[in-house]
Amino acid sequence: MRYFNFNGKILAEEILITGPNSRAIRYGDGIFETLKYKNGALILEDDHLSRLWKGMKQLKFEIPKLFTPERLTAEIHFLVQKNKLSECKVRIEIIRGDGGVFDPINNLPNYIIQVWPLAFENGQLNDNGLQLCIYKDARKVIDSFSNLKHNNFLPYLMAAFHARENRCNDALLLNSRGNICDSSIANIFIVSENTIYTPPLAEGCIAGIMRKFLIASLSGSRFRIIEKELSLADVAGADELFLSNSIYNIRWVAGFENKTYQKNRVQELDAYLRQTNPTIYC
Numbered sequence: 001m002r003y004f005n006f007n008g009k010i011l012a013e014e015i016l017i018t019g020p021n022s023r024a025i026r027y028g029d030g031i032f033e034t035l036k037y038k039n040g041a042l043i044l045e046d047d048h049l050s051r052l053w054k055g056m057k058q059l060k061f062e063i064p065k066l067f068t069p070e071r072l073t074a075e076i077h078f079l080v081q082k083n084k085l086s087e088c089k090v091r092i093e094i095i096r097g098d099g100g101v102f103d104p105i106n107n108l109p110n111y112i113i114q115v116w117p118l119a120f121e122n123g124q125l126n127d128n129g130l131q132l133c134i135y136k137d138a139r140k141v142i143d144s145f146s147n148l149k150h151n152n153f154l155p156y157l158m159a160a161f162h163a164r165e166n167r168c169n170d171a172l173l174l175n176s177r178g179n180i181c182d183s184s185i186a187n188i189f190i191v192s193e194n195t196i197y198t199p200p201l202a203e204g205c206i207a208g209i210m211r212k213f214l215i216a217s218l219s220g221s222r223f224r225i226i227e228k229e230l231s232l233a234d235v236a237g238a239d240e241l242f243l244s245n246s247i248y249n250i251r252w253v254a255g256f257e258n259k260t261y262q263k264n265r266v267q268e269l270d271a272y273l274r275q276t277n278p279t280i281y282c
Contacts, residue, residue, distance in 0.1 A: 005079050005113035017112070021098040028151040029104075030095035031055040036118070036247055037080055037088045038282055044246065045073065047209045055148045056094055062107040072111070079113055087122070088115045089247055095151070122248060123282050125270040129254020129263065130169040130243070132183070134232070135159035140173050140181040142204035149206060159184040170243065172235070172256070175204040180230040186245040187211040190230065190238035191265045197234070200227040210244040217277060223269060235259075242266050249273075249281055 002013045011017070023029035033052045036043040049069040056063055076090055093112040099105045138155040140146065155173055163171035163184065172188065175181040182188055182205040189198045196218070199205050218225045235241065241253040241261045250273075252266045273281040 003082050024095035030151040032093040035090045044209050061109045087118045126251050129252045132256040133166045133168040133171050135162045135171040140175045140204045146204035147201050147207035156184045181205050186243035191240035192238045196225040210246045240265050
């Protein structure tokens with residue numbers, strides 16, 4: 001049996017916790033965070049929880065004094081042990097309670113913590129490159145909420161459906177300017193003439209924690225990384241392409257549309273990060 005945490009209570013996963021008046025169900029009123037638990041620790045814990053608290057404040061949650069990152073961390077560790085896991089994916093979801101558009105019962109955060117075992121090959125660079133396609137039926141809006149992992153996730157969900165229907169591993173999304181934003185579950189990086197490029201946050205992509213880690217870790221290294229707008233032509237003309245998120249680190253992309261990509265620099269990057277940051281890049 002698997003267990004989850006709802007507002008500090010440990011419940012069996014089949015227990016229902018909300019009803020039809022939930023603003024989370026009606027409006028997607030909430031925010032979430034996904035972390036990796038490995039070697040007895042939450043990877044990049046401070047960055048994840050800082051992003052979560054920033055997002056709660058931006059979405060006008062009234063955060064009680066006793067609801068702290070330290071408390072949430074302790075409850076995650078307890079839940080991991082309750083589920084008898086040593087390595088796992090952790091999802092924290094913050095939702096508002098019941099109410100209509102103008103009259104929520106209150107603005108207090110309700111929280112759900114779930115854990116799942118990691119895939120066996122997690123953290124290792126993939127040998128079989130991903131195949132990507134492009135999803136054009138929705139554009140990622142650029143606004144003050146674009147960088148948040150909020151529960152209004154429709155463009156990403158539809159992009160994932162599109163990828164599956166087209167027998168691809170993932171799909172790239174465009175922003176309202178027609179530039180590449182990110183994929184349904186990851187940030188995007190291209191390698192061109194020995195330089196790594198990724199869209200800046202001003203392009204509306206998710207403010208990925210692994211993205212942030214990569215930019216900071218590569219600053220001053222032998223790898224040159226630049227934030228710039230990426231067009232479809234930039235992606236199609238790149239030498240190499242990879243995706244990043246907090247669960248699988250980086251993943252090599254072998255093909256996008258009719259383009260195929262090399263793996264040399266991606267392998268060098270993976271080896272460098274594994275050597276210089278083994279407790280984080282794991």
